[in-house]
Amino acid sequence: MRKIILAGIGIVLIVASILGAKTIIDNKHKPKPVKEKVVKTVITDTVLNSDVKIVVPANGSLTAKQRLEIYAEVQGIFKTGNKLFKPGQEYRAGEPLIRIDASEYYASVQSAKSELYNSIAAIMPDLRLDFPDVFQKWQNYLSSFDLSKTTPKLPEMTSDKENYFITGRGIVTSYYSVKNLEQRLAKYTISAPFTGILTEALVTEGSLIRSGQKLGEFINPSIYEMEVAISKTYASLLKVGESVVLNDLDNTETYTGKISRINGSIDATTQTITAYIEVKDSALKEGMYLEAKLDAKTETNAYEMDRNLLQDGNQVFVVKNNVLELINVTPVYFSDAKVVIKGIPNNTVVLKKSVPGAYSGMRVKYAKSLDTAE
Incomplete structure (x- = not known):
C-alpha cells in the first residue's frame, strides 16, 4: 500500500513539472514593444527677401606706393x-x-670749367672791336662765372654773325662738355x-x-598700396575712388582705403582683374597681409543663408506642416560661409541650421532657441 501511495505521488510530481515547464515556455513569447519614432528638433527662419549687399573678399600684402x-x-x-x-x-x-x-673727378671738372673761362676771355678783345653791341653781355657773363658753382648758361646769341663767331671758337662745344661733366659729378x-x-x-x-x-x-612709409585679384564678373562694378574696408588676419584692426587704380586687362590664365587699393595709416608696415572687403553690388529681392544649407541640385529644405520638403532655388553669389539665393517666396520657413540625415518627408518640430535643438 505504501509503495502505491509513493508511486502516485511521483506521477503527480512528474505531471506537475511538465505542466510548469510548458507554462514557462509559453510565457517567453511576449510581443516586442513598438519603438517610438524620434522627431528631430530644428532651428528655422522665416524668409523675408530684401536687398543683399554683395561684398567680395580679397587679400594681399602691402607695398609702399613710393x-x-x-x-x-x-x-x-x-x-x-x-x-x-x-x-x-x-x-x-x-x-x-x-x-x-669724387675728389679726382671734381678736379677734372674744374679743369674743364677753367678752360671754358679762358676760351671766352680770349675772344673778349675781338668782341670789343668787331661786336661792340654784344661785348657787355659777354663781359657780364665772365664776371658772374664762378668756378665753385654750376656753370651759368651762355648768353643768348642775337645774330648769325655772333653765333658763327662764338661757335667757331669752340666755346659752345666746350660749354656742353662742361655741363656733361657737371651732370656726371652730381651722380x-x-x-x-x-x-x-x-x-x-x-x-x-x-x-x-x-x-x-x-x-x-x-x-615712403606714409602711404601703401595693396594689389588684389578680383573675378572678372565684378570688373565692371569696381570704380576708382571707392572706399574699401581692410582687416588684419586676426580681425583686431580695421583700416579704410580706396581703390586707386584698376588694371585695364584681364589675366587670361585666372580670368581675374587686378585692382590696387591705397591705404594710409601710421600703424601699417610694408609686407603686412590684409584682407579687403569690396562692395561689388546689391542683389535685390534675395536672401542670404549658410552655404552648407544649400543641397545638391540647388535645393534647400523648407518646413511645411512640420515636414521637411525640398524646393528649387537660384544661387547668385557664393562666399566662404554664405550663399545669396533667389526664388524663395516670402514668409517661407527654412532651416537655419543643418540637420544631420535630413530628407524630404522627414517629420520635425520647432526649437525655441539654439540651445534646445537636438
Whole structure:
C-alpha cells in the first residue's frame, strides 16, 4: 500500500513539472514593444527677401606706393655722412643718402670749367672791336662765372654773325662738355627724392662702390598700396575712388582705403582683374597681409543663408506642416560661409541650421532657441 501511495505521488510530481515547464515556455513569447519614432528638433527662419549687399573678399600684402631702388651710376669710395646708411634710418626730402668720393673727378671738372673761362676771355678783345653791341653781355657773363658753382648758361646769341663767331671758337662745344661733366659729378651724391625710410642697405661706409651696383631700397612709409585679384564678373562694378574696408588676419584692426587704380586687362590664365587699393595709416608696415572687403553690388529681392544649407541640385529644405520638403532655388553669389539665393517666396520657413540625415518627408518640430535643438 505504501509503495502505491509513493508511486502516485511521483506521477503527480512528474505531471506537475511538465505542466510548469510548458507554462514557462509559453510565457517567453511576449510581443516586442513598438519603438517610438524620434522627431528631430530644428532651428528655422522665416524668409523675408530684401536687398543683399554683395561684398567680395580679397587679400594681399602691402607695398609702399613710393619706392626707390638705389643704384650707383659712378664708381668710388662710399664716404661717411651725417647718418649711418642702415635699414630703418629716416631721411628728409633732399637729404643726401650716399656720398661717393669724387675728389679726382671734381678736379677734372674744374679743369674743364677753367678752360671754358679762358676760351671766352680770349675772344673778349675781338668782341670789343668787331661786336661792340654784344661785348657787355659777354663781359657780364665772365664776371658772374664762378668756378665753385654750376656753370651759368651762355648768353643768348642775337645774330648769325655772333653765333658763327662764338661757335667757331669752340666755346659752345666746350660749354656742353662742361655741363656733361657737371651732370656726371652730381651722380656722386644720391639724395632722397622724398621723405622716407631706408628698408635695405647693401653697402657700408668705406666700401668700394661700382657703377651699376645696387646699394639699397628707400620707401615712403606714409602711404601703401595693396594689389588684389578680383573675378572678372565684378570688373565692371569696381570704380576708382571707392572706399574699401581692410582687416588684419586676426580681425583686431580695421583700416579704410580706396581703390586707386584698376588694371585695364584681364589675366587670361585666372580670368581675374587686378585692382590696387591705397591705404594710409601710421600703424601699417610694408609686407603686412590684409584682407579687403569690396562692395561689388546689391542683389535685390534675395536672401542670404549658410552655404552648407544649400543641397545638391540647388535645393534647400523648407518646413511645411512640420515636414521637411525640398524646393528649387537660384544661387547668385557664393562666399566662404554664405550663399545669396533667389526664388524663395516670402514668409517661407527654412532651416537655419543643418540637420544631420535630413530628407524630404522627414517629420520635425520647432526649437525655441539654439540651445534646445537636438
